[in-house]
Amino acid sequence: MKTMLDLHVPEPPARPGEAPDFSAMQVPPAGVVPRPDIDAPASDLRELPFELIRVLDDEGRACGEWNPQLPADTLRRGLRAMLLTRTFDERMVRLQRQGKTSFYIKSTGEEAIGVAQALALNRDDMCFTSYRQQGLLVAREWPLVDLICQIFNNRKDRLKGRQLPILYSVREAGYFSMSGNVGSRFPHAVGWAMASAYKHDTKIASAWIGDGTTAEGDFHYALTFASVYRAPVILNVVNNQWAISTFQGIAGGNEAPFASRAIGYGLPGLRVDGNDFLAVHAATRWAAERARRNGGATLIELFTYRAAAHSTSDDPTKYRPQDEASAWPLGDPIERLKQHLIVLGEWSEAQHTALQAELEAEVQAAVKEAEQYGTLHSEDSDPQTMFEDVFESVPPHLQLQLEELRSIGS
């Protein structure tokens, strides 16, 4: 007797109106995953993608071989950058609601990723991000005013109003130009890293892609080229469980962890508690050192949860339980690092409250300054900038089009 075939369409464990359900998720204790030698062959590391590297335990203690043993100053720097990122995000969303810009994307709950990774890399390592790693720029202490000018598309916007808010480009801070297309910069990181290797340089590249976006061809190109040419690059998958309204099972996450994609390319794959600042830092450092020693690429899956809406255009209560974020078993990255510092005796609630106020003031001041240079549509932009930078110099036909616009209007 023949079985009747049937089409399988995966569904998340819970939808609006249902209770959040993370019962299928295994959360191993902190500190149990061994840390392999940096020079270990990838073929010895095939079990790692199925583990979950965690350093901070529930009490806020750092455990196990992956503990990066960071000085308290670094931890405080990380805490500050994460908190500043969150404060900044909150503020920007409010400005968007006020119409001062058209669009914003928050990184709430994922701040450890941009921040800890920035601190584990060198400042001149080039980062090819997705739109949720603003923590990188904050941790690299790039002026907030500059970011807000881009978000406002005002006259100090270095990108000349051409880009949607948050699609930054900051060459000086090792932050590659972003685009609205997801995924298409992921293989650029590999090309950039190949170029660095070609030039006998010492700089490496790092790239970020979302769980949903792993399905694009660009993900596969990046892994293939990184594997073949042993490019000095870190390839990060930020698995925040959601891609707009689509849960990670639609990208294949129910069938195998994204970190295990590394195996088929002969790369190490690390699966990391993305809300654990120390684990993220340690895994990144491991991959960076490996890359710097000509050991090639590492794929890191950062296991986290998109606590915010996808963007200011999105309403997640339409497709997932309202309280799913608070049920997320791996907690909040800021809370967890704060608790760790307190356990270490290097931080206190009072200091934290003071820091929060300080950062709010900092953001507030930056907004004030940026507003002086204008907000979206507060003034007309010069049409000329629209025709520049299409090519190195403005060709005749664009010169004519500019004149057409100047004389006729639009």
Add this chain to the structure above:
Amino acid sequence: MKTMLDLHVPEPPARPGEAPDFSAMQVPPAGVVPRPDIDAPASDLRELPFELIRVLDDEGRACGEWNPQLPADTLRRGLRAMLLTRTFDERMVRLQRQGKTSFYIKSTGEEAIGVAQALALNRDDMCFTSYRQQGLLVAREWPLVDLICQIFNNRKDRLKGRQLPILYSVREAGYFSMSGNVGSRFPHAVGWAMASAYKHDTKIASAWIGDGTTAEGDFHYALTFASVYRAPVILNVVNNQWAISTFQGIAGGNEAPFASRAIGYGLPGLRVDGNDFLAVHAATRWAAERARRNGGATLIELFTYRAAAHSTSDDPTKYRPQDEASAWPLGDPIERLKQHLIVLGEWSEAQHTALQAELEAEVQAAVKEAEQYGTLHSEDSDPQTMFEDVFESVPPHLQLQLEELRSIGS
């Protein structure tokens, strides 16, 4: 002290003028790999891609759990189809040299793949092949005359002269339309299989891609969709070591076996001695049964060697040792099956010689018949066929273009 980065560009072990070198290749004995239950979860099968499933040993005996226990008649059918495929290939190349067609591609050394897989599948399972699985059509006993008419682009060519030789389409024999672009049909197989599942049908799909072509985005799309929707499809990678002049290391094959790509998608991955008729049959049967029971897709790497030139346009002595094919450790699929049948007492050298003569006559007769319908450019083709089938019916602008061609010429 910082390490100076360097770009790694892989090279094959030997180039023209050097001795063939397969010393890095591990050839395990036949019969040692256990055959898992068809319903085994993919997560229990993660070691399989690193094995090499072999059934026929050096003496021609069938060993181990993967032995498909085929009746002697089936084995003889397989031997005949492989030998016919090879005879056909040889003859077609000669016809190409005589100018009766423009192009041909041989499957020499890889005949077990098309043939054993055809016999392990049902005739109405749809095959999405690359250009080196002509054995499928031979094993499904599609008339050779029809194939030659396509190769000659003559007036009985069902594809109306539109396609390069060998880019067959034979819906009736479950053989999907080919194209010169590599890889782009691989994900069609998954869509077709999803459709079959959607319609509660019982037919499955099977697709073939070359080692080199695994680097295309289409490979990744196919694996992703097959994994997510548990499509009833077999995804075959034919690793024949070469992609035109490029060895399989440039596709990542030096870093991990192609079969291990399956792991990251949560699919079973089987690595199979592609020159072992029994192993190929058994692995295909395993994957097909799994798919038919709604167990989803399997990735099969068929480990073989492209003994012939890439195509009639290619000269492999330009980039690999002349005698590399004869040094290939896994032997010749026809010789191995023949020896097995002889060991079983089901075949003899005399029968083989007779069969060879019979098949040559069969091919000869088919060529003769096909030649009656013309060879490439032996007569002018009707311009009308050029304008048909662009759309379901010929739209007015194409009608006009046809008239233009008719009245002016070209």
Add this chain to the structure above:
Amino acid sequence: MSSMNMVQALNSAMDVMLTRDPDVLIFGEDVGYFGGVFRCTAGLQAKHGRRRVFDAPIAEGGIVAAAVGMGAYGLRPVVEIQFADYILPAFDQLVSEASRLRYRSGGEFTAPITVRSPCGGGIHGGQTHSQSPEALFTHISGLKTVMPSNPYDAKGLLIAAIEDNDPVIFLEPKRLYNGPFDGYHDRPLQPWAAHPAGEVPDDYYRIELGKAAIARAGEAVTVLTYGTMLHVSLAAVAECGIDAEVIDLRTLFPLDIETISASIRKTGRCVIVHEASRTSGFGAELGQSVQEQCFFHLEAPILRVTGWDTPYPHAQEWQYFPGPKRVVHALKRVMED
């Protein structure tokens, strides 16, 4: 009959076809439970089931490839690409596979797929949520390209596209989803409810592919346009008082050259308006075709009003977007000669 905006009309077309034909199925990014980022498939999964309306991985090439495979099996898939800007990763599948499967297989296999995608600017989407790639598809033999300008046409054309046995690229001007935008971004938006084409039959009907519509009859000059620019052109004509005949192409390929030629033989003048950038935009084909057909009737050069040859900028959106001022200017210029 119901009052529908374009989103509702498209939704109704898909609902009708899911109901009529068990071989129709719908997938794409976020189209399942959520109903699509523009809500075009809202409610369809709940009504027709997860087997028939479902989410897809973020892989436009994979989406189109899977649709081609399903089409070859015999289904009639309708896929959504979230923004037309993101069709490009699927471009090879559309050009090398969907468009020529029938041809190369001598008719053995076909790809009766519909690829829906919102296109065009005017919603502050910046460079990658604003593009109009239609010209690219019109260069590919074997593809049909459609762009409706109102809810009534949208539903009738989408049904015809789904029923068509060849692949159809169905581009939806997202600026028109909620109302017939006339190019004045600083005036209040008119809803479709106030427009006659916002009255849409609830049931099945088709508008044949390949037929243009005369949106406004006139004698002085012919305006060739489609999508959002139809409404911009109508606004411009109203404003300058020139008696223009405004043709809404609706289907770009196959092109309704007869309706176009007849009009130009009458008016002797032509202005082409599209939002896509100028060089090698679809206006080039329109202009050259008109010139080939009607050279001796032309009294003035055929002019193009188009997006500039730059990426679609964010803050300068209204300087990029071809507005009524530019259309009026072109109309006046062709009337001068």
Add this chain to the structure above:
Amino acid sequence: MSSMNMVQALNSAMDVMLTRDPDVLIFGEDVGYFGGVFRCTAGLQAKHGRRRVFDAPIAEGGIVAAAVGMGAYGLRPVVEIQFADYILPAFDQLVSEASRLRYRSGGEFTAPITVRSPCGGGIHGGQTHSQSPEALFTHISGLKTVMPSNPYDAKGLLIAAIEDNDPVIFLEPKRLYNGPFDGYHDRPLQPWAAHPAGEVPDDYYRIELGKAAIARAGEAVTVLTYGTMLHVSLAAVAECGIDAEVIDLRTLFPLDIETISASIRKTGRCVIVHEASRTSGFGAELGQSVQEQCFFHLEAPILRVTGWDTPYPHAQEWQYFPGPKRVVHALKRVMED
């Protein structure tokens, strides 16, 4: 000076640039040890090392993406796509990334890459080894598109392309690799050695992008063409004896509209010849541009001689390929009016 065919001229251009600029590197499918399926990179790996000339995975999208990343670092990669038909999997990387990296980053990052690829038919390549996709690239703001018609130009233009700080699509008519093919497939092939443009300097020289060449001066009608069709057009002109001015565009974008307009103001007539299919081919842009610039000088409709709007068939190749007969017919027709 040496006698070179087009393959040798291209090889020489790359050799010169590898020697002059350590930031130039070359990769693509089969371009390394083997030297490319058309031998354009033969000997370059042996001479410059595997680090600078190497094989790439069969992933055109990955090849272009890696090149963009290298360009952003500061290198000047030259990549080969084995056939222009196979550029399409890289189309998104070219359009969404390479073409607008400079624009969107305000000039912080650039993609000074060169994408070489053999195009066109006439070699019995069938549907997927014969296409001419140039029109697609000309619609993309931020890309330059070049197609040489002879060895001398090929070398000078390729050097200019490699030195250009913006992305250049460099299409090589493969039918011209070995000789100046005039469209008569049944007559013996002339080698480049017998043609003046087969004399090529061994050293560095550039031909500026964006400048057309007048391949034959004339007074009666202007022929706009490029690539293989230049030679077909010259053959047609020789045959019918009409005193045509034949312009070899060389660079399609940016277009040398001045040279074109000057010629048409003189002749008043225009025939456009290209191998790509007609609808929305580059001839559409040429025709419409000419008409915009020179309307009052035109005495006859601008005609197009192009490939048909079908895929490129195999057996019917010489019925598809626009040959001298069709060009002669068009020349005679425009002279009638």
